[in-house]
Amino acid sequence: MHCPRLKFLLPTARQHSLFRAFDNEQFLSLSGSARVHEMKAGDTLYLQEAEIDRFYLIIQGVVKLYRVSCDGREIVLNVFTDKECVGESEIFTDKHTHSTNAAIVENATLLSFSSQAYKLLLQQSSACCYGVLVEIAARLQEKQNEIEALSQQSATDRVIRFLLSQVKDTDNKKDSVVIKLPLAKRLIAARLSMQPETFSRVITDFKRKGLMDVKGSQLNINCLADLRQMV
Structure with missing residues (x-):
């Protein structure tokens, strides 16, 4: 939904690695698709197999990704908190539906952006696309280091x-x-x-x-x- 708070929250998004490669004009264009979501604990963000149309930046709160096993058990795959994105990796896959469920664990404020608008900006600028790839590669390396440390x-x-x-x-x-x-x-x-x-x-x-x-x-x-x- 549109919200007076949007203009105050966008600078936070501007600093995230997914958006740092954009120039001001590109980010302004993407901001036209931005929405603010005020959600309560227990709310569903999206369901597995639902169409992928937006991705989310957590301004404040906690979100879990999970699947439900054949016997009805909830299997938590990951937990995300402030300043982390949810659902962004799926916009780069060939699938058009979410591979997991996402739900709010603690009351949360989120910003969402159009997946299609984001991909269009990358398609229009090779420099921007390369910048985002560099940021994603750095995050993957950081995650690999974290996994390696945990394994030891x-x-x-x-x-x-x-x-x-x-x-x-x-x-x-x-x-x-x-x-x-x-x-x-x-x-x-x-x-x-x-x-x-x-x-x-x-x-x-x-x-x-x-x-x-x-x-x-x-x-x-x-x-x-x-x-x-x-x-």
Whole structure:
């Protein structure tokens, strides 16, 4: 939908790697197709096999990609948060329908753009197309490095590094800290490339060892230094 907030949100999109290769005139042209979406947790962004006509930039919020297994289980494939795009890779494939479902996990503000308008701009400018390819290649390399790093870490290491990343800068020198998990445990597990049961088992082990106390999504880390030494 059109929204007065659109002009205030477009500068955020302008800084994203998918748009940096465009000059101002090209980005202005693409902005004509932009829409703002205010969505609530549980809302469906798009369904598997639905026609691909737009891609999305998350301004704020959390979106999950998932499929449903034959026995009805939801399989979370990835989780995206602020300043990340959803559905952009599919506009470059030969398929005309989405290969996954996408749903809102936490209330979200998103910007969407016409897939067709985006592709048309690339077709009209080889320089722009090359610039976007460079950006995409850099993102793929970054993702490969991330996957390689994860593959070399144990499940315990992954969880510790994630928990430490949630500690506020102002709390880094404290002996004990309290952190709140930003997502449901199964979604965190998906981001860490592990099963939800594995994530829960690691947290339970930390609790058993006295490293932390757990109250729902709130974790009281009793000794931050001890946790750091385990990495």
